[in-house]
Amino acid sequence: MKLEIRGVNFSYDSRPVLEDVTMSVDEGNVVSLVGPNGSGKTTLLKCINKILKPKKGVVLVEEKDVREMKLKELAKLLGYVPQISxxxxxxxxxxxxxxxxxxxxxxxxxxxxxxxxxxxxxxxxxxxxxxxxxxxxxxxxxxxxxxxxxxxxEPQVILLDEPTSNLDIKHQLEVLGIIRSVVKKKRIAALIAIHDLNLASRFSDKIILLHKGKIYDAGEPAKVLTQENIRIVYGVEVEINNSGTPYIIPLTPVN
Amino acid sequence: MQSLPCSKLYSKITARKALFIFLCLVTLVILVPVSASFGSVHLEVNDVFHAIIARIFPFSGVKSSELASVIVWRLRLRWVTMAMVTGAGLAICGAVMQGALRNPLVSPFTVGVSSGATLGASLAIILGISFVGSGRYFIVANAFVFSMITSLLIIGFGRLRGTTPEAFILVGIALTYTFSAITSFLQYCAEEGDLMAVAHWIFGSVMRASWEDIILVSAIMLVCLPFLMKYCWDLNAMAFGGDEVAVSLGVNPARVRTASMILVALITASITSFTGIIGFVGLVAPHIARLVIGGDHRFLLPCSSVIGAIMVVTANVIGRSIMPPAVLPVGIVMSSIGGPFFLYLLLKKRRRYWE
Structure with missing residues (x-):
């Protein structure tokens, strides 16, 4: 296991942002974190690389507790691509x-x-x-x-926060393609916070769906990206085209 | 391993940066005897050179006239040396501050030294209050103590508000205005003679410091500089990536920022206590260096220091030569020539220089 998160809680002042998040990323896997704005994707990434300190819970990178590692040691294991540079x-x-x-x-x-x-x-x-x-x-x-x-x-785990949000479609495909091939070739792991469900579906081995700071569902793209899940978490009615990987066509917001 | 072309290119560029710093250093070394030859009594560069050699190597057989030796050692070389120390110190501090606060508009005085020092000097001159009872350090010691008080307050309050660049800059503005108000009040109540003395002190001069003072300031700098140089990579990470990226690269931005600001405060306060307020060089020398060799702090710090030294030495010699025997304060000369020159550099550079 490259990355393991057990029971992580985080709150800004008294507003809880993450509640009891438990998940893991295996060697050679690309895992996408999806969920609406404010569901805690960015916060979770920042709790992993010690930009933020979780109030509760443990983060393990290569089986080592990040709290016991010096920043420099951690930086040799964990790469980070921020949302805004x-x-x-x-x-x-x-x-x-x-x-x-x-x-x-x-x-x-x-x-x-x-x-x-x-x-x-x-x-x-x-x-x-x-x-x-x-x-x-x-x-x-x-x-x-x-x-x-x-x-x-030369990280063992690479964290990416919205790596495709400002890119044209060609760059989106290129960037995610490179990440996926590096992860497979070097047997490392990637955790990507991403808004585009179709890109997530296409490039991830596993998808984690966050809803109000909690993990709502996790697993293979076809299992997680369902009409029902998306209706409840995003409040959007969608049509899903299941040819290989699920392809999502948003229809209307529901109230 | 087969060397890839851009790795080789990088080595070449690194060598070019080192060469530029070396050339600046050569310019500075030439500038020293040349600038010591200017003044109300004209000396040939040769005379200056002989006077320097005769004193440093008494057994070298080089002879120098008594007059030249006195002018060079008692006066001009002392001024030039203080100008070098001042320029180099303030320029390095400026480069560090701009990187640590990720802001091209800050200078060494952003840590509050100028307002603190002015208040300290004003208290000493106008009210006759100083931390040192009497003697020649009456004003200097007070300026230093108040500079450090202001700086430590700014750093302390900044840490309370999250140790971010914005916190330090805004707290700095608040405290600077507060301290300036006290100074203005003192000046408002002061007699004319004292007011003149304060104004004179504020103008800034490299000519007040004795050799002992210069050694003291240099010693403080030499102790602080290795620590600042040690932070170069951390400053690179903070300046180019921001705090969060710095953390992900193994840097603790809060610690580096606090420590480097304390070091900057020490150097700037020790220089300013002896010279008064010499602005411009700390802000602009790092920019000139950055325009030529780029932003890597490993090269930026040394390069800024040499450029800063050249700037202040040049301003000092011009100030002494324009209308002798009167001496124009180094700050006025530097800003009036350097301002337009810097504007020219900014406009000439096609590429946008920062975002």
Whole structure:
């Protein structure tokens, strides 16, 4: 088990956001976290990588309790792609990806660090952008850079928060395709918070459906993405086209 | 392992950055004897050079005239050295602050040193109150103590509000205004002579510090700098990725931010107590460095420091040469020349410089 979460509770002040969340992600699996706005997807990701501290419960990465790990140790196991990337200062693509090596670097950049950064760029197909500045890139290219940075950490688990929300359809397919192939090839694990149910359905081994901070349902896409589940959790009437993976066509919101 | 092209390219660019810093350093080394040759008594660069060598290596056989030796060692070299220390220190602190607070508009004085130091100096000059009873450190010690009080208050309150860049900047504004109000009140009640003295102190000068003072300030800097350099990668993570990404890269942003701001406060307060308020360099030197070599703090810190030193040394020599024997304060000279120059750099650069 790459990632295991047991009984995690979290609240902002007194408003509970996560209640008794228990789940796991196996080696070589892509798991999608879906659920409406405010259902706790982002909060759950942040509880895993210690940006937030759960009020209760345990998070284990590679069987190790994250509370007992130093941030630097954890950073070697866990990569993170945030929903919004902030940057006030100019940075080149290569420097940005090299930052992913920060957990391994004390002061100077070793040839190995440079190699890994270059290989990750090649993997994402953005080698030719290496010396460009981040603020000159399109949203899709920039997202690939941020994912490359997380992969340069050589993580066992990669957490992605809405990696496709600002991308055109080609970049959406490319980005999720690369993530899936890396997860399969390197036998790591990915946990992706995502809004697009059809992308989730197509690229995930397992889907976890969050509803008001609790896990409403979990399992294979065809099991979780049902008309009834979506009506109750999202309040939307849908039609589902079940040819291989379920394909969801939203119809009308229900009250 | 076969080296990929962009890995090689990176090495090349790194070498180019190091070369630029080295060239700036050479410029600074040349600038020292040249700037010491300017002034109301003109000396040849050669005379200055001989005077420096004769004193440092007494047995080298190099002879220097008594006059040149006195002018160089008692006055000009002291000023130039203080200018270097001031420029280098404030520029590094500016680069650290901009990175730690992820904001291109902050300067070393964002930790509140300028308002604290001004209040301390005003108290000493106008009311004759100081933490040190008397002597030449009467004003200096008070300026230092009040700078540190202001800084620690800002850092403390900022930590209460979540240790975010916004918290520090806003708390800093609140406290700066409060302290400035007290200073203004003191000035409002002050006699004309004292008011002049305060105004003079505020203008900022690298010419007040003695050799002992310079050694003291340098010693404080030399103790603090290795710690700041140690934070370079952490600052990179915070400046380029933001706090959450920094955490995911193994950095504790709250700790790095607090520690680096305390170090910045120490360096800035120790410089400012001896010089008064010298603005501009701490804000702009890091930007000039960033325009040329980019934002990687491992290179940005050294590069900013050398550029800062060049700026203040140049401003000092120009201030001494425009209408001798009067000396224009270094801050006025630097801002009046540096402002337009910086504007030119900003407009010339095609690429958008930050978002």
């Amino acid at each position: 902030v940057s006030s200062f100019p940075s080149t693509v290569f420097d940005t990806v090299l930052l992913g090596r920060r957990p391994y670097i004390n002061w100077s950049v070793s040839p190995k660090d440079r190699e890994i950064a270059s290989q990750t760029l090649a993997l994402m197909g953005i080698e030719d952008l290496a010396l460009r500045h981040l603020n000159e890139l399109s949203g899709g290219e920039r997202q690939k850079v941020i994912i490359a940075r997380a992969l340069a950490q």
